[in-house]
Amino acid sequence: MKTSTETFPPFPEKTTADAGANVLAFHPQQGSLADLPTEPKSKTAGKTTASTAAVAAQPGPAPQQPVSPAQQQLNTALLWVHAMVDAAVLVNAKGKILGINRFAARYLGTTPDALMGHCWPDFMIKRHQPRYLSLVDSALKDLSSPQHGLAEVSLIKVNGELKDVELSVSRLPLAEPTWLVLMRDLSFYKEECMKLHMLASTDALTALPNRRFFDQQLQQLWQECQRKQSPLSVLVIDVDFFKQFNDQHGHMQGDECLRRVAAALSLALPAGVGLVARYGGEEFAMLLPHHNAEMAQQVALNVQRQVQQLDFCEQGLTADVTVSVSQGIATESRGLYPNAQALLAAADTALYRAKSEGRDRIGQSC
């Protein structure tokens, strides 16, 4: 769960001024538009008949304050906000929350009442506040356009967790400057997007990064190492006589063997550096940023050791079943290769030399 490193919005003390005419704690259960207080009718205003005087003399509820036209407009807007099924907030020119419905309050993990009068932008992480303010700005500049754009922001919930939402801002044509903020929860889409990203970059059999991800990373690390004038090594690793393994033990056992080899390569990868990927079939590849040829050779020796130590008894094969790998290493250090693809091709050539020289060995590119 994402949480904010920022402090929770301060929940400023509400001042007397805050409780003034512009802020109305409207509750949906208070009733319909017809129940909202209205101005006294002008015809009867100022006149007192015998019957009204009698009513006035009786003890009863305190007479209602006259409601200004601006307040009436706001009351109507608040009624709509609370009737909406979208998460909606009504905000004044200073960013103060004039009204918020329960869907929007739920995004912040609290109730509408708890949020009344607080500063709305304070509930966004600091670096996202300008996105919201620029929407407010464009809504202010172009009243005629119904299209005010959208912004993705992370809200800070009352428990400190973050909630990703997409919001729109519209200026309402009320007497007092008032903004309607509508929000859509993005958590589900973000999670789905992450899952898709993972699926697109992971090999289903071994759970290692796949070739697509490896190729992207190779380009990135090539750029980084060029910029820092730091060496970059590539290892291409291929299981020896794997067709024979499949033929002797079956394809399912072959699959399990590839999983075990993948785990052994992950163990051989230096902690916190580079990556190992399944490049395709029974071929794997390792990226070793900031590793010169000697350092890469050490990693390759470790790969060889880890794979040699594998046994397949757990999967029902006899103790004499083993596998080995052949490896090719290429290192870019002082402008030896023109680009990342040439570096990879050199490692591949070194691998085929290792294969042709008898397998279970390490070939260094010249």
Ligand SMILES: Nc1nc2c(ncn2[C@@H]2O[C@H](COP(=O)(O)OP(=O)(O)OP(=O)(O)O)[C@@H](O)[C@H]2O)c(=O)[nH]1
């Ligand atoms: N079980 C299984 N086998 C695979 C998979 N991908 C590729 N293979 C097999 O890997 C074998 C590779 O065979 P070859 O290219 O002849 O290579 P090799 O037998 O390892 O021989 P050398 O590489 O020359 O040592 C083929 O039989 C493929 O079917 C996989 O995902 N699972």
